[in-house]
Amino acid sequence: MSRRLLPRLSVFALLGAILAAPLPAASQTKNVEWTSGSPGGAWFTQTTGVSTLVMEAVPGVNIRVVPGGGKDNPSRIQAGLSQIGMGIDFLSAAALKGEEPYKQKHDKLRTLGSSGVDVYYMVYVPVEEKRSLAELLSDPKLTIGVTSQATSEHLTLQRALEFYGNSFAKIRQGGGKVVISAYGELIQGFNDNQFDILWTAGEIPSGLASQIIDGRRKVKFVSFSDALQKNLTDKYGYSTGVIKAGTFPELQSSDISVSAMGNLYLVSADLPDDFVYAMTKAIISNRPRLANIYQAMSRYDPATAWKMQPVPLHPGAEKAFREGGFMK
Numbered sequence: 001m002s003r004r005l006l007p008r009l010s011v012f013a014l015l016g017a018i019l020a021a022p023l024p025a026a027s028q029t030k031n032v033e034w035t036s037g038s039p040g041g042a043w044f045t046q047t048t049g050v051s052t053l054v055m056e057a058v059p060g061v062n063i064r065v066v067p068g069g070g071k072d073n074p075s076r077i078q079a080g081l082s083q084i085g086m087g088i089d090f091l092s093a094a095a096l097k098g099e100e101p102y103k104q105k106h107d108k109l110r111t112l113g114s115s116g117v118d119v120y121y122m123v124y125v126p127v128e129e130k131r132s133l134a135e136l137l138s139d140p141k142l143t144i145g146v147t148s149q150a151t152s153e154h155l156t157l158q159r160a161l162e163f164y165g166n167s168f169a170k171i172r173q174g175g176g177k178v179v180i181s182a183y184g185e186l187i188q189g190f191n192d193n194q195f196d197i198l199w200t201a202g203e204i205p206s207g208l209a210s211q212i213i214d215g216r217r218k219v220k221f222v223s224f225s226d227a228l229q230k231n232l233t234d235k236y237g238y239s240t241g242v243i244k245a246g247t248f249p250e251l252q253s254s255d256i257s258v259s260a261m262g263n264l265y266l267v268s269a270d271l272p273d274d275f276v277y278a279m280t281k282a283i284i285s286n287r288p289r290l291a292n293i294y295q296a297m298s299r300y301d302p303a304t305a306w307k308m309q310p311v312p313l314h315p316g317a318e319k320a321f322r323e324g325g326f327m328k
Contacts, residue, residue: 033084063084084279119261146200204243242258273316
C-alpha cells in the first residue's frame with residue numbers, strides 16, 4: 001500500500017468512528033410522542049402542560065401530545081408508536097401480564113410512578129331519575145353517552161353492562177342508544193337531551209363536572225352498587241372510592257360510592273435512562289407549577305409517587321427519585 005494514502009484513510013476511519021459513536025440521549029430522543037386521553041378531557045390538559053415542563057428541562061427535545069385512552073395507551077407504547085403515555089394502574093398491570101383486554105404481554109412498559117391523581121367513575125343522570133344504577137344498566141332501552149373505545153370509561157361501561165346481563169348490542173336491538181364521542185360533544189349531547197346517562201371518570205376537583213354543572217340540564221351523580229364494585233375489584237383490580245358529600249353540592253346530597261383507579265406516567269423501556277431521568281426530575285422540581293396545569297395534580301408527592309409500580313419503575317426515574325432523597 002502506498003504510504004501517501006495512509007493519512008487520507010486515517011481521516012476517513014476517524015470520521016467513521018465519530019459517526020458510529022452513540023449520540024447523547026437528548027439527540028437520540030429529539031422527537032417523542034406522548035399518548036394522552038380524549039380531546040377536551042383532563043389527561044389532554046395534563047400532558048400538554050407537563051410536556052412543556054419536560055421540553056424546558058431537556059432543550060432540543062420535541063414532545064408531540066396525541067389523543068389516546070387508558071385502555072389503548074399501553075399498546076401504543078408496546079408497539080413503539082408512542083414513547084410516553086398516561087396510564088391506569090389496573091390496566092397497566094393487565095397489559096404487562098398480557099391479561100384481558102390485552103392479548104400479549106407488554107414487556108416494554110415502564111413507569112415514572114403515580115401522577116398524583118386518583119380518578120373516580122362519575123355517572124350523571126337527570127335529577128328526576130329515580131332508578132338505581134343497577135336498574136338503569138339492566139334496561140335494554142337505555143340511552144347513554146361514553147368516550148371512545150380507547151378509553152377506560154368505554155371498557156368499564158362494557159364490563160358493568162355485562163355484569164347486569166346487558167351490552168351495547170342488546171341496547172341497540174332493544175331500542176336504546178349508545179353515543180360514543182369526545183367529551184365536548186358528549187356534554188353538548190347530554191345537555192340537549194340526546195341521551196339520559198353520561199358515563200365518565202374524573203378527578204376531584206373535576207373540570208368536566210364543572211362544565212356539566214354549568215350546563216342547561218339539572219343532573220346528579222348515581223352510586224355504584226356494592227355488588228358491581230366487588231365484581232370490578234375482584235375480577236379486574238379496580239379500586240373503590242367515595243365522592244364525599246359536599247364535594248360537588250350541585251350534584252350530590254350524600255356520599256357517592258363508586259369504583260376508582262390510580263393514574264400513572266408510562267414510558268417505554270427503550271427510552272434512554274438519562275432522558276427519563278431528566279423528565280422525572282423536571283416533574284419533581286416543578287411541583288409548584290403542577291397545580292397551575294391542572295388543580296388535581298397538586299397532590300403529586302415524589303415521596304410516594306414512585307411506590308405505584310403496576311409495571312417496573314424505569315431506571316432513569318429511579319435515579320431521579322433516589323438522587324432527590326425520596327427513595328431509599
